[in-house]
């Protein structure tokens with residue numbers, strides 16, 4: 001025994017990580033000591049199946065393009081991801097949704113995407129999942145396939161240097177870029193995808209299911225989100241502008257949503273929450289066959305029937321001729337509201353889109369337009385966004401032991 005081991009003031013260790021970390025008794029981000037003041041909706045806990053979320057603020061999925069593009073660590077998480085997601089976890093969001101993670105190597109948006117098509121990748125994700133759990137924070141993963149928009153370059157190269165998307169990746173390999181129909185997203189910088197055969201669709205359904213199993217059983221994620229937004233594979237099947245198939249996966253509304261519903265069935269389980277992200281509207285009302293908010297409302301009934309718990313509503317991304325997304329706070333709230341009014345309590349709705357003020361976020365929930373607020377860029381700028389919003393709303397929340405004491409000195413009754 002070394003000195004200090006029998007000290008009764010030794011910090012209790014967490015059992016969530018294989019290294020020393022102080023035990024967290026109350027999950028970070030939990031509302032505490034609000035006195036008589038009613039708890040704003042934003043900080044009210046909620047439960048899906050057996051999973052308790054301590055507040056209604058989530059980190060929106062955001063690609064970081066920071067994984068090895070080749071070699072044994074291809075698609076694996078690194079110390080970057082641990083630091084990045086760890087910085088959010090330390091600040092108590094109700095949930096973190098990890099960036100779009102590829103279920104198939106050809107479905108990566110760039111060579112540097114995270115992947116979960118093999119067990120080693122799933123194991124690499126486990127480190128920061130455990131770290132989030134050591135904070136009591138719930139963490140999920142977005143599973144995706146880029147479809148006809150796969151195989152670009154990491155967007156930070158693309159935007160900064162004006163490089164065409166299709167000049168990188170695996171676009172030159174015949175059959176590697178796939179979609180519902182041989183229609184490119186934009187002929188200027190994207191290749192024409194090969195039309196998926198029915199066998200290939202079934203294979204991808206299986207790959208989504210296998211990836212979800214790895215995410216839960218190997219990485220330990222609390223929930224999974226299916227990426228069916230922004231013009232990626234599942235999203236491109238939904239819309240009549242990108243899906244011109246004449247088989248059971250194209251044509252009628254029921255046929256266009258079939259692939260997504262099959263993925264939902266393959267991914268879902270009885271015990272963990274299931275999220276689906278869609279583009280509430282393709283933002284191309286002037287183009288015949290485009291996906292509209294009315295379609296999303298209709299889809300919501302099917303998602304409820306298939307056991308989806310949360311519909312996360314974004315917009316756009318499937319049409320190069322679409323209207324530009326707006327840039328004001330909460331620009332996608334009207335899409336969430338339209339679906340929420342239809343589904344009532346049968347489905348939780350997450351809204352996202354330039355929400356960077358706590359009051360606005362709370363008002364959106366208090367008005368019943370959505371149940372969860374996700375934020376992306378505001379978290380990049382300030383991982384402590386939940387703390388800021390709590391302060392703005394006059395709410396005291398639980399912070400990490402290491403960070404809290406300089407702000408709220410405990411009563412030192414030694």
Ligand SMILES: Cc1cc2nc3c(=O)[nH]c(=O)nc-3n(C[C@H](O)[C@H](O)[C@H](O)COP(=O)(O)O)c2cc1C
Pocket residue numbers: 060061062063064099100142227229230277314352353354355374375376377378
């Ligand atoms: C850097 C970055 C990466 C993103 N990557 C993803 C992604 O992996 N999956 C996704 O569904 N949306 C992605 N998005 C969209 C965000 O999740 C979010 O919906 C969007 O940024 C609007 O929210 P915000 O204004 O709060 O950032 C990304 C956005 C940013 C800024």
